[in-house]
Amino acid sequence: QISEAEVALFSVSSYACQRRTTLDNHNSNLTDALSLLAENAELNNEDGRGVAFRRAAALMKALPTQVISMSQLRGLPCLGEHSLRVIKDVLENGVSSEVESTKQSKRYKALKILTGIFGVGAKTADRWIREGIYNLEQLRHSGQTLNRAQKSGLEHYDDLNEPVTKAEADAIGEIVQKAVDSVLTGSQVALTGGFRRGKLTGHDVDFLITHPEEGKEVGLMPKVVAWLESQKTTRNSYLESKDGPARPASNMDRFERCFSIFKLTKGKEQETASHKIWRAVRVDLVVSPISQFAFAVLGWTGSKLFERELRRWAGHEKNMSLSSHALFDNTQNKYLRATSEEEIFAYLGLEYIPPSERNA
Ligand code: GTP
Ligand code: MN
Ligand code: MN
Secondary structure (H helix, E strand, O other): OOOOOOOOOOOOOOOOOOOOEEEOOOOOOHHHHHHHHHHHHHHOHHHHHHHHHHHHHHHHHOOOOOOOOOHHOOOOOOOHHHHHHHHHHHHHHHHHHHHHHHOOHHHHHHHHHOOOOOOOOOOHHHHHHHHOOHHHHHHHHOOOOOHHHHHOOOOOHHHHHOEEEEEHHHHHHHHHHHHHHHHHOOEEEOOOOHHHHHOOEEOOEEEEEOOOOOOOOOHHHHHHHHHHHOOOOOOOEEEEEEEOOOOOOOOOOOOEEEEEEEEEEOOOHHHHHHHHOOEEEEEEEEEEOOHHHHHHHHHHOOHHHHHHHHHHHHHHHOOOEOOOOOEEEEEOOOOOOOOOOOHHHHHHOOOOOOOEEEEE
16 A cells, blocks of 8 residues: 555646647556546537547646546546546556447447448448448448548548558558659648657548648649549549538638548558558648648647647637637737747747647
């Protein structure tokens, strides 16, 4: 038994955007449990519960050492009653009974499998489950109409659920750069998402494209996609997308963006292992005008919770509205211009947090 005096106490800021969260997680037993419950809540459209579990998980990720006793958590923000119960269960029993029963539940398993299909969200998965579809085999034989993205997602299911490596991300980056160079000289490509935060693998590869001359980027996405599609005969090519140029982007996000699937030729070693010379990889492409580039880079680097917390900080603490396009100061009633992420943090009155420490 460890006495109260011996356990380390932590002092942690309440917003994730005030904290430095590296990939070095000392409490993965706890964060895994909380993240699974967050995921389950999100899959069931319980957004409030999802965010509460995400915040609790993010707080545990930011702790400098492993938690061994509940008494260490006294006074910490972001830990609600439910999250504390889960943490207690893991600390005392090694596992959380709620997490274990969720993992075993037929509904959770089906939601995981079905939303693992590119182009299938929680709503569609829920509808299918209500019609008795719990797995890919049942879906294939159900006669359900799938859109093009979903068909492609189902076809490349295993590839797309296999983590993307940094080497694969770099290879995709070269293809994107080549496409962009071919359609508009001087265009710039920036890696965003998890790989920019230093992650070694990801579920996709995220890129932001811009041009130093404002306005030149207009109409760039359809051209890039057309170029990639014209490469069908080459080693690497473009397979399918959703929310691409065929469908206008939603009002929520005015960027031209394209959530797509690339065909990536494998290296020699991987080739012999699987007998397949290429694999499908999820790639997100976003085009931004240079005037919004800093906001776009910040907004698409993540993590998702870090972004959410930045926007909450801006609104609640600074009376400002932050998006992937701009920062608006509601007090001064004006937009605040920025050409770097550092400037945006400064406007927000936050210490600059580099991408590698945004892994909340
Ligand atoms: P992995 O891909 O799983 O490695 O993690 P990731 O952090 O790269 O996640 P993801 O690719 O899903 O998202 C990367 C960033 O893009 C995150 O900051 C998200 O908040 C952001 N993002 C994702 N979808 C949207 C969207 O529809 N609009 C905006 N503005 N941002 C988005
Ligand atoms: Mn990503
Ligand atoms: Mn993405």
